[in-house]
Amino acid sequence: MNASATPAFREKYGPWALVAGASDGVGAAFAETIARHGVDVVLLARREEVLRQVAEGIRSRTGRRARAVTIDLSTADAVDSIVDATADLDIGLLVYCAGSDADYKPFLENSIAAAAAMLQRNCLVPMQLAHHYGRAMAERGRGGIMVLSSGAAFVGAPNMVAYGATKAFDMIFTEALWCEWRDVGVDVLGVVLGETDTPALRRIRAARGIAGPDEPVPGAAGVDEVVTAAFAALGKGPTCMAGKQIRRGARLIYPIPRGALVRAMAWASRRRL
Numbered sequence: 001m002n003a004s005a006t007p008a009f010r011e012k013y014g015p016w017a018l019v020a021g022a023s024d025g026v027g028a029a030f031a032e033t034i035a036r037h038g039v040d041v042v043l044l045a046r047r048e049e050v051l052r053q054v055a056e057g058i059r060s061r062t063g064r065r066a067r068a069v070t071i072d073l074s075t076a077d078a079v080d081s082i083v084d085a086t087a088d089l090d091i092g093l094l095v096y097c098a099g100s101d102a103d104y105k106p107f108l109e110n111s112i113a114a115a116a117a118m119l120q121r122n123c124l125v126p127m128q129l130a131h132h133y134g135r136a137m138a139e140r141g142r143g144g145i146m147v148l149s150s151g152a153a154f155v156g157a158p159n160m161v162a163y164g165a166t167k168a169f170d171m172i173f174t175e176a177l178w179c180e181w182r183d184v185g186v187d188v189l190g191v192v193l194g195e196t197d198t199p200a201l202r203r204i205r206a207a208r209g210i211a212g213p214d215e216p217v218p219g220a221a222g223v224d225e226v227v228t229a230a231f232a233a234l235g236k237g238p239t240c241m242a243g244k245q246i247r248r249g250a251r252l253i254y255p256i257p258r259g260a261l262v263r264a265m266a267w268a269s270r271r272r273l
């Protein structure tokens, strides 16, 4: 990733960023890019040793501070623990990545407990974190929030009933928040991914017998491509279709770009009040 420390970035989004799902894939790449822009990072994920190594790598390559917090984001007390672990820090940027679904099966073949845990991790926790850290950002008049969504948010489809619904929540949530906070200096961005070659996707494909372990995903976007697209879009609009593949798909499904739809909706709802 080609990024170097920029005082303007640190001033707007520093001094600390919180990255949820930072032990591999898109989240780890976001964390490293943020650190290269001069902002210290708090990394959240479940695998303690993997997360420790990612933090160590970021420290040694960027010279920024990196705090690793081991946590399961699908548990009820996740937000309280995160708030405790960051009580001494000013969080200026929240990036919520953790969200993929390994259970690609019909609705009734998955347990309701697994679906509820996904709802917790993909919807409730990012909403609670946005409420907590976003309030401080709004009071300071600066900051940013990015939440990862998916092409699965566009249209309901089998085998990802709960997953697609949580990703639709994430997309609408960020668009609406963007409308409310765009005038107070807090940049909200929904980052919508199509198929992206991450360790999580490789594991899912291997578990389903589609590919061998660690086999690259043909035709998928690269992690750097989507992170670069998200950074370029931060501060410019409510939703970023991150990567060539998802941009093409979104253009077919939405002849009117989502950014224009969101602006039109904001205008129409203001007129009605």
Ligand SMILES: NC(=O)c1ccc[n+]([C@@H]2O[C@H](COP(=O)([O-])OP(=O)(O)OC[C@H]3O[C@@H](n4cnc5c(N)ncnc54)[C@H](OP(=O)(O)O)[C@@H]3O)[C@@H](O)[C@H]2O)c1
Binding pocket: 020, 021, 022, 023, 024, 025, 026, 027, 044, 045, 046, 047, 048, 050, 071, 072, 073, 074, 096, 097, 098, 099, 100, 101, 121, 148, 149, 150, 151, 192, 193, 194, 195, 196, 197, 198, 199, 200, 201
């Ligand atoms: N890859 C794709 O093709 C694709 C396509 C569309 C949308 N997306 C979206 O892009 C985002 C990133 O996807 P990804 O492929 O990188 O896989 P991911 O599984 O969403 O993210 C992997 C990261 O999340 C952490 N994580 C997962 N569950 C967690 C939990 N319960 N608590 C704490 N950390 C957790 C993992 O660390 P630990 O295992 O150490 O906890 C790892 O650091 C997701 O929101 C996904 O929905 C991805």
